[in-house]
Amino acid sequence: MGVQAFSPSSTHLETCRSCGSGRLAPVLDLGAQPLANALVDPEREQEPEALYPLKVVFCEACGLLQVDETVRADVLFNEDYPYYSSFIPALLAHSRDHALQLIEERRLAPEDLVVEVASNDGYLLRNFLEAGVPVLGVDPADGPVRAAIEAGVPTRKAFFGADVARQLRAEGKRPSVMIANNVLAHVDSINDFVEGFAILLADDGIAEFEFPYARDMVEQCAFDTIYHEHVFYYSLTALERLFGRHGLHLNDVTRLSIHGGSLRLRVSRSTGKTERLRALQAEEVALGMDGLGYYSDFGDRVRSLRDELRALIGGFCAAHKKVAAYGAAAKGATLLNFAQLPAGAISFVVDRNTHKVGKLLPGVHVPIRNVDELLSEKPDYCLILTWNFADEIVQQQRGYLEAGGVFLRAVPHPEVMQTGIFCGAGAAR
Numbered sequence: 001m002g003v004q005a006f007s008p009s010s011t012h013l014e015t016c017r018s019c020g021s022g023r024l025a026p027v028l029d030l031g032a033q034p035l036a037n038a039l040v041d042p043e044r045e046q047e048p049e050a051l052y053p054l055k056v057v058f059c060e061a062c063g064l065l066q067v068d069e070t071v072r073a074d075v076l077f078n079e080d081y082p083y084y085s086s087f088i089p090a091l092l093a094h095s096r097d098h099a100l101q102l103i104e105e106r107r108l109a110p111e112d113l114v115v116e117v118a119s120n121d122g123y124l125l126r127n128f129l130e131a132g133v134p135v136l137g138v139d140p141a142d143g144p145v146r147a148a149i150e151a152g153v154p155t156r157k158a159f160f161g162a163d164v165a166r167q168l169r170a171e172g173k174r175p176s177v178m179i180a181n182n183v184l185a186h187v188d189s190i191n192d193f194v195e196g197f198a199i200l201l202a203d204d205g206i207a208e209f210e211f212p213y214a215r216d217m218v219e220q221c222a223f224d225t226i227y228h229e230h231v232f233y234y235s236l237t238a239l240e241r242l243f244g245r246h247g248l249h250l251n252d253v254t255r256l257s258i259h260g261g262s263l264r265l266r267v268s269r270s271t272g273k274t275e276r277l278r279a280l281q282a283e284e285v286a287l288g289m290d291g292l293g294y295y296s297d298f299g300d301r302v303r304s305l306r307d308e309l310r311a312l313i314g315g316f317c318a319a320h321k322k323v324a325a326y327g328a329a330a331k332g333a334t335l336l337n338f339a340q341l342p343a344g345a346i347s348f349v350v351d352r353n354t355h356k357v358g359k360l361l362p363g364v365h366v367p368i369r370n371v372d373e374l375l376s377e378k379p380d381y382c383l384i385l386t387w388n389f390a391d392e393i394v395q396q397q398r399g400y401l402e403a404g405g406v407f408l409r410a411v412p413h414p415e416v417m418q419t420g421i422f423c424g425a426g427a428a429r
């Protein structure tokens with residue numbers, strides 16, 4: 001590992017990004033961490049790696065949980081940004097279902113337009129195109145935008161916000177459906193971003209957003225979903241204030257299991273609310289999610305989880321067992337950099353994304369290898385870092401289980417996983 005230094009490319013947050021209040025109360029401190037998606041080239045292993053404080057604070061004025069360090073967008077989303085959604089089969093199926101549901105419910109036709117923000121490589125929009133519905137993707141990342149265009153999905157390379165929305169509107173674009181999945185939580189200038197929807201959306205249009213739900217993160221102790229790009233951890237309480245500021249209203253919500261617990265939120269210019277939206281808002285009130293008290297023991301639970309993980313992995317190391325990991329995603333980087341396991345405790349991490357193979361996880365510098373190596377190297381244990389896709393991974397890796405391999409997970413608490421008949425005795429909490 002190279003000599004590490006704090007980088008000048010970030011600024012400390014003084015006021016809430018949503019409402020501007022200075023009443024930001026500390027909730028969790030994960031220490032100095034590298035950018036979770038900044039995979040390291042092996043030949044640059046000795047070079048200094050930038051570290052940034054990773055802390056979460058709660059705005060006592062508007063109820064929004066957020067990271068209190070802002071890393072410059074051009075640093076976060078550079079040309080090496082490794083996230084290609086099409087490498088995640090569960091996500092593809094989920095997106096297809098979402099698209100088909102919208103096409104049917106909104107009776108989308110060739111005269112409609114669907115605009116997706118953070119459209120990545122076009123994996124969601126493809127489903128609308130196949131149904132004859134015109135689309136436009138907007139995404140800031142070079143590689144995925146090129147892949148989308150090559151796949152025939154019209155895509156603009158840009159950071160979406162009020163300016164881009166005005167441009168598109170000037171070109172006559174008024175989408176009847178806008179979609180933004182897993183981006184609402186990642187945009188620092190959140191008021192400009194939401195204003196973009198208010199500007200562009202057709203008068204009777206709807207916008208849908210998917211994002212991890214703060215309540216699921218807290219209840220499942222999923223602190224590894226925290227990283228610098230993931231700026232916000234939303235409740236409906238905080239979102240209603242944010243959208244309301246831009247003349248948009250919450251209409252409906254669905255709880256989703258994807259990414260360890262997400263919400264799909266529908267907003268529009270009309271004020272009607274579904275019964276399930278009212279019910280979930282009432283639950284938030286009952287839980288006290290609008291107050292700091294709800295988050296008060298989160299930090300202690302996270303530190304206990306870390307200590308249990310160190311004990312579990314440390315025990316395997318002491319017994320000379322080989323431990324590998326699955327999933328070189330951001331959450332793996334957060335978990336391992338916070339856990340600070342003994343050097344070499346995790347021999348390697350496998351990933352299906354060929355853009356990642358051959359690089360090193362940031363900070364901890366665990367080498368990323370092809371998934372096949374789980375079978376060829378046969379580590380005694382494999383820690384599933386991308387626990388949100390654990391079922392799918394276990395299904396795919398039956399060969400590893402049959403060869404005697406054992407899966408572990410860290411969230412919601414460190415344990416040997418129950419993996420059905422393929423996992424032998426001793427698989428208990």
Ligand SMILES: [Zn+2]
Nearest residue numbers: 016019059062
């Ligand atoms: Zn606020």
